[in-house]
Amino acid sequence: MxxxxxxxxxxxxxxxxxxxxxxxxxxxxxxxxxxxxxxxxxxxxxxxxxxxxxxxxxxxxxxxxxxxxxxxxxxxxxxxxxxxxxxxxxxxxxxxxxxxxxxxxxxxxxxxxxxxxNLTNAEGIIEMIDAETASAAKAGANLLENKLGKQIVDLQDKLLDIVSACEVALDYPEEDIELPTVDTAKSQLKEVGDALGALIATSALGKVARYGIDVAIVGKPNVGKSSLLNALLGTDRAIVSDVQGTTRDTLSESVNYRDIRFNFVDTAGLRDSSDKIEMEGVKRAKRAADSADVVLHVTDDPDDRSVYPTIRPQIRIYNKKDLFDKEPCCVDSLAVSAKYGSVDIIKETLYDMFSAGDIETSDLLITNERHLDCLKRAKQQLSEAISACGATTLDVVTNATKQAWETLGEITGTSTNEDIINRIYSKFCLGK
Ligand SMILES: Nc1nc2c(ncn2[C@@H]2O[C@H](COP(=O)(O)OP(=O)(O)OP(=O)(O)O)[C@@H](O)[C@H]2O)c(=O)[nH]1
Ligand SMILES: [Mg+2]
Missing domain, CATH: 3.30.1360.120 (Probable tRNA modification gtpase trme; domain 1)
Known part of the structure; x- marks a missing residue:
C-alpha cells in the first residue's frame, strides 16, 4: 500500500x-x-x-x-x-x-x-511554474497539453512499422510474401529523420521563448555602457559617472519587452590597467561577451569602425549621438543617446534578429535540453540505420531503428531510467 x-x-x-x-x-x-x-x-x-x-x-x-x-x-x-x-x-x-x-x-x-x-507533461508543468513571460508559459502549456508527446508517439509508431516489416523479412526469408524493399525502408526512415530534424530546428527559437536573449554590453570605459543598461531597463540600476572605470564587476538584469525576456549584462570598460581589480573586471567582461547570445559593442566616437573580437554576433552602438556633429561612419549600426533619447530601437533590432515574433505563431517549440538531446541522439541512430540500408544486413538496420525508437521513448518516459525520472520530479516544488 x-x-x-x-x-x-x-x-x-x-x-x-x-x-x-x-x-x-x-x-x-x-x-x-x-x-x-x-x-x-x-x-x-x-x-x-x-x-x-x-x-x-x-x-x-x-x-x-x-x-x-x-x-x-x-x-x-x-x-x-x-x-x-x-x-x-x-x-x-x-x-x-x-x-x-x-x-x-x-x-x-x-x-x-x-x-x-508522461514526462513531457511533467516538464511542461515545471516550465509553466518557472515561466517569467507568456511565451515561456505557452511553451510549457504546449508540453502539458501533450503536443510533443503526441508527435513522438506518432514517429515511434512509424519506426515500429518499419521494424516489424523488416523482421517479417528476416523471419521468413524463403517465403513468397511481399517483402519491404530496402529502398522503402530507407525512404520511410528518412521521413522520420526529417521530422526529427524539423523539431530540432525549433530549439533555437525555443531557447528564446523559455530563457530569453542574453545580451552583453561591452566597450571602452566611459562610452556609456551603464547608462545604456539603465535606459534599456528603464531603471537607475547601475552607477554612472564621468570617471573612467566606474563599473568593475559584471552586472546582470532582465527586462521583458514584447513578451521576450532580455537578460542584459553591463561590463567593465575594456582597457589595459595596472589595477588588479579592474583587470579582473575586464576578464569578466570578455567572459560575459563570449557566453552571450549577442554583443552590443558600444562606442561614443562616430569615426569608430572597430569590431569587438568575438565569434558571437554583435551590433555596434554609437552612443551619445546628441554630441555628434556628423553621421556615424558605419551605416549597419545603431545610433542612440542613452542619456537623452529612446533606446527601444536596440530592443526592436534584437527582437527581429532572433525572430522572436515567430514564437507567437509557432505551434510547438523544443524548449527543453533533455528533449533536444534525445532528439539528436535518435536522429543520429536513424542516420546509422539509413546508411546501413543496402550496405549491410537487414538486422543492422532493424537494431539501429529499434535504438532510435527507445531513445524517443525517453522523451515521454516509456523508456526512461529511474534516475532521470527522479531528477525531473525533484525539480518540482513541494506540494506539486
Ligand atoms: N551626452 C551624453 N552623455 C552620456 C550619454 N550616455 C552616457 N553619458 C555620460 O557618459 C559618462 C559615462 O557614462 P557611463 O554610463 O558611466 O559609462 P560606462 O561605459 O559605463 O563607463 P565605465 O563603467 O567606466 O566603463 C557619464 O557622465 C554619462 O552621463 C549620452 O547619450 N549622451
Ligand atoms: Mg559602467
Missing part, C-alpha cells in the same frame, strides 16, 4: 487562502477523522469545521476519488485561511492521523506512475 502523503500546495506565507493536499489510499479515512461534515460525494467543495490540535478552522474540503484525480489516487484538498500557522496546524493534524510529508514533486510523480501524465 502506498503511503498517504500531505503538503501545502499553495505558496508559503501570508495569503488569502492555503490549499493543503493529501493523496493516497488512506486520504479520505484520515480526513474524515477531523473534518465535519465530510463531503458526501467526490468533486464537491463542502464548507465545514476542521479540528486541529490548537483550534477549530472554518474551512472547505473536497475529495477526488481514484482514478479521477491529479495523482490517480484518492485525494483530499482542504481550502483554509491563509498564513503559515493555519497551514502548519492542518498539516500536523494530517500527519498525526497517519499521513506523511510529501517530497518535492511527489504528487506529480505519482501521477506519472499511475499513467496520468
Amino acid at each position: 502506498q503511503d498517504t502523503i500531505v503538503a501545502l500546495s499553495t505558496a508559503r506565507g501570508r495569503a488569502a487562502i492555503s490549499v493543503i493536499r493529501m493523496s493516497g489510499s488512506q486520504a479520505v479515512q484520515i480526513a474524515q477523522k477531523f473534518f465535519y461534515p465530510f463531503p458526501s460525494q467526490p468533486n464537491l467543495l463542502k464548507v465545514g469545521t476542521l479540528k486541529t490540535e490548537y483550534f477549530d478552522e472554518h474551512a472547505m474540503c473536497v475529495y477526488f476519488a481514484a482514478p479521477h484525480s491529479y495523482t490517480g489516487e484518492d485525494t483530499v484538498e482542504f481550502h483554509c485561511h491563509g498564513g503559515t500557522a493555519v497551514a502548519q496546524a492542518v498539516i500536523e493534524k494530517c500527519l498525526s492521523c497517519g499521513a506523511r510529508m510529501a517530497e518535492n514533486g511527489e504528487f506529480s510523480k505519482r501521477a506519472f506512475i499511475n499513467g496520468k501524465q
Whole structure:
C-alpha cells in the first residue's frame, strides 16, 4: 500500500487562502477523522469545521476519488485561511492521523506512475511554474497539453512499422510474401529523420521563448555602457559617472519587452590597467561577451569602425549621438543617446534578429535540453540505420531503428531510467 502523503500546495506565507493536499489510499479515512461534515460525494467543495490540535478552522474540503484525480489516487484538498500557522496546524493534524510529508514533486510523480501524465507533461508543468513571460508559459502549456508527446508517439509508431516489416523479412526469408524493399525502408526512415530534424530546428527559437536573449554590453570605459543598461531597463540600476572605470564587476538584469525576456549584462570598460581589480573586471567582461547570445559593442566616437573580437554576433552602438556633429561612419549600426533619447530601437533590432515574433505563431517549440538531446541522439541512430540500408544486413538496420525508437521513448518516459525520472520530479516544488 502506498503511503498517504500531505503538503501545502499553495505558496508559503501570508495569503488569502492555503490549499493543503493529501493523496493516497488512506486520504479520505484520515480526513474524515477531523473534518465535519465530510463531503458526501467526490468533486464537491463542502464548507465545514476542521479540528486541529490548537483550534477549530472554518474551512472547505473536497475529495477526488481514484482514478479521477491529479495523482490517480484518492485525494483530499482542504481550502483554509491563509498564513503559515493555519497551514502548519492542518498539516500536523494530517500527519498525526497517519499521513506523511510529501517530497518535492511527489504528487506529480505519482501521477506519472499511475499513467496520468508522461514526462513531457511533467516538464511542461515545471516550465509553466518557472515561466517569467507568456511565451515561456505557452511553451510549457504546449508540453502539458501533450503536443510533443503526441508527435513522438506518432514517429515511434512509424519506426515500429518499419521494424516489424523488416523482421517479417528476416523471419521468413524463403517465403513468397511481399517483402519491404530496402529502398522503402530507407525512404520511410528518412521521413522520420526529417521530422526529427524539423523539431530540432525549433530549439533555437525555443531557447528564446523559455530563457530569453542574453545580451552583453561591452566597450571602452566611459562610452556609456551603464547608462545604456539603465535606459534599456528603464531603471537607475547601475552607477554612472564621468570617471573612467566606474563599473568593475559584471552586472546582470532582465527586462521583458514584447513578451521576450532580455537578460542584459553591463561590463567593465575594456582597457589595459595596472589595477588588479579592474583587470579582473575586464576578464569578466570578455567572459560575459563570449557566453552571450549577442554583443552590443558600444562606442561614443562616430569615426569608430572597430569590431569587438568575438565569434558571437554583435551590433555596434554609437552612443551619445546628441554630441555628434556628423553621421556615424558605419551605416549597419545603431545610433542612440542613452542619456537623452529612446533606446527601444536596440530592443526592436534584437527582437527581429532572433525572430522572436515567430514564437507567437509557432505551434510547438523544443524548449527543453533533455528533449533536444534525445532528439539528436535518435536522429543520429536513424542516420546509422539509413546508411546501413543496402550496405549491410537487414538486422543492422532493424537494431539501429529499434535504438532510435527507445531513445524517443525517453522523451515521454516509456523508456526512461529511474534516475532521470527522479531528477525531473525533484525539480518540482513541494506540494506539486
Ligand atoms: N551626452 C551624453 N552623455 C552620456 C550619454 N550616455 C552616457 N553619458 C555620460 O557618459 C559618462 C559615462 O557614462 P557611463 O554610463 O558611466 O559609462 P560606462 O561605459 O559605463 O563607463 P565605465 O563603467 O567606466 O566603463 C557619464 O557622465 C554619462 O552621463 C549620452 O547619450 N549622451
Ligand atoms: Mg559602467
